[in-house]
Amino acid sequence: MSGPLSGLRVVDLSRILAGPTMTQILADLGAEVIKIERPGRGDDTRQWGPPWLLDEDGNETREAGYYLAANRGKYSLTLDIASREGADIVRELVRDADFLVENFKVGGLEKMGLDYASLKAINPRLLYLSITGFGQTGPDAAQPGYDYLIQARAGLMSITGHEDGDPGAGPMRVGVGICDLQTGLMGAVGLLSALYHREKSGEGQHIDVALLDTQVAGLVNQGFNHLITGRVPGRTGDWHPNLAPYQPFPTSDAPIVIAVGNDTQFQDLCRVIGREDLAGDDRFSTNPQRVKNRAILKDEIAARTQEKPAAYWLDMLPNNNVPACPINTIEQVFEDPQVLARGMKIELDHPQAGSVPGIANPLKFSDTPVEYRKAPPVLGEDTEDVLTRVLGYSADKVAQLKTKGIV
Numbered sequence: 001m002s003g004p005l006s007g008l009r010v011v012d013l014s015r016i017l018a019g020p021t022m023t024q025i026l027a028d029l030g031a032e033v034i035k036i037e038r039p040g041r042g043d044d045t046r047q048w049g050p051p052w053l054l055d056e057d058g059n060e061t062r063e064a065g066y067y068l069a070a071n072r073g074k075y076s077l078t079l080d081i082a083s084r085e086g087a088d089i090v091r092e093l094v095r096d097a098d099f100l101v102e103n104f105k106v107g108g109l110e111k112m113g114l115d116y117a118s119l120k121a122i123n124p125r126l127l128y129l130s131i132t133g134f135g136q137t138g139p140d141a142a143q144p145g146y147d148y149l150i151q152a153r154a155g156l157m158s159i160t161g162h163e164d165g166d167p168g169a170g171p172m173r174v175g176v177g178i179c180d181l182q183t184g185l186m187g188a189v190g191l192l193s194a195l196y197h198r199e200k201s202g203e204g205q206h207i208d209v210a211l212l213d214t215q216v217a218g219l220v221n222q223g224f225n226h227l228i229t230g231r232v233p234g235r236t237g238d239w240h241p242n243l244a245p246y247q248p249f250p251t252s253d254a255p256i257v258i259a260v261g262n263d264t265q266f267q268d269l270c271r272v273i274g275r276e277d278l279a280g281d282d283r284f285s286t287n288p289q290r291v292k293n294r295a296i297l298k299d300e301i302a303a304r305t306q307e308k309p310a311a312y313w314l315d316m317l318p319n320n321n322v323p324a325c326p327i328n329t330i331e332q333v334f335e336d337p338q339v340l341a342r343g344m345k346i347e348l349d350h351p352q353a354g355s356v357p358g359i360a361n362p363l364k365f366s367d368t369p370v371e372y373r374k375a376p377p378v379l380g381e382d383t384e385d386v387l388t389r390v391l392g393y394s395a396d397k398v399a400q401l402k403t404k405g406i407v
Contacts, residue, residue: 003030004368008195011093012036012074013081013102013109015043017147017177018131018211020070021184023101026191027073028361028370034093034386035074035377036081039405042379043067056354063352068376072348072358076377077386078407085406087112092391094119094126099191103131106141116206126204127194129187135210145211147177154179154215159222163237171235183214239298244290245269248327249302251310258301259323263287268321273304348375383407 008031012023020035020043027033037043049064080086091113094100100119102109109115116128130136133145151157151173161172190207198204216223221242222233233241240246245266248255260266263286270279278284278300283293290297305313310326317324328336334345343360350356361370387393387407401407 002368003028003371004365006030006368008032008098009093009096010034010099010101011090011097013090013100013104013114014131015103016045017066017070017180018183018187019101019103020045021181022129022131022187022191023074024070024072025184025188025361026099028372029363030368030371031099033074034382034390035071035076036079036090037076037379039078039080039380039407042076042078043071045070046379053350053353053356055352061352063356063376063378068356069359071376073371073373074377075374075382075386076380077383078380079383080406081112081114083406085401085404087114089387089391089406090114091119091122093386094123097123098125098127098195100126100128101131101187101191102129105144106132106136120204120206124204125198125202127191127198127207128204129191129207129209131183131187131209131211133211135213136208147180147211148173150179150211150215154212155219155223156215159233159235161235161237163235163239166237169235179211179215179218182218183209183211186214186217239294242291243287244294245297245301247298249298250306251313252306252308254310255327256305256310256313257325257327258305258317259325261323265322266290269301269317272316272320272322273301275300275304346372348372350375351378351381380407 005026008026010023010026010031010033012019012033012035014020014023015037023033023035035043041047045067046062046064048066049062050060051065052060053063053065053068055061079089081090102114107115110118116130119126119128132141133150134140134143151160152171156178157171157173160174162169187207187209190209194205194207225231225233225241238247243259243261246259246261248257258269260269266284266287267279270276278297282289284290284297314324314326326332333339339345344362346358346360347355348358356375358372358375360372363370384395384398387398387401388395398407
């Protein structure tokens, strides 16, 4: 069966990560995503290598891993939208489109006649989503926004890293573009919510989503802890500010994470490690007391866990109601039996490399499964197809546009 969004068309003017992540989700769910890229250069992340995809002879292509991570299932149309003819082609595509996604600076598309007000006049049912660093309003609306800047400004880095006083302490960036990823996910929620509204009202609308807003919302318990106490959360390193024990513990060979979420799990932990007395100790019998006395508790637990290897504890603990897991490298993640059983590693046919690996969409539908129809396209791979199949252009007209440098 087709994906749940089969039949919807997306005009994708976004690049880098937040927008492409969002539109890749839509493509996985069955939507037709037409990715519009600058002729000769394309999405900025095409140049964000190494590493590069290797062709069938083991030679480097110019397909960067960063680009490949967020552009599966799309149709690449190279188009100079700054030209009158290029902007006209976008308007033609929008006429029958459902979604338009863009991440230009505020007002950047207005001079081309590609802003929401202009395109709404062509297609009143259009759902138009704008991604910016700081939103369409406010004193910093015109400023460019990148994930690293937002991690810093939204407070995420202030609560990430080694605990103050430890070696290497200080603000630290999260290892992936988490602000971009969260914004892409929130944008997808926004578009699908607007789609439901359109089904009831027949009306399209403009959705304004900002990286800063998204990451401020993403502070969740840490942000709320501050709001209700006035205290400023700091870095806690490898331990959780609201739960204990909830951190790595040493074993005789490799550290593991033990994540106790309630008193019953703590009692089971104490039984497995042969320290039932800890469960009855007033300093540790409830989570608030364990949080208060976490340092003492850590030492008591670590004295037992380091007596045996990680494999022993990773067998004993989960089988006795105590959440625990290894601290995997990325290589180990893609060898993890559970990850493989869930189909999270995929392969797609690729015109240069023969095949390209991919990370699957995590959604599992019972009746409308996720679709992986094509690998991330090489630059301009689908230009002729989109112009002829979607817009009905003749081969001669496409050739003329190429001669002019429009496509």
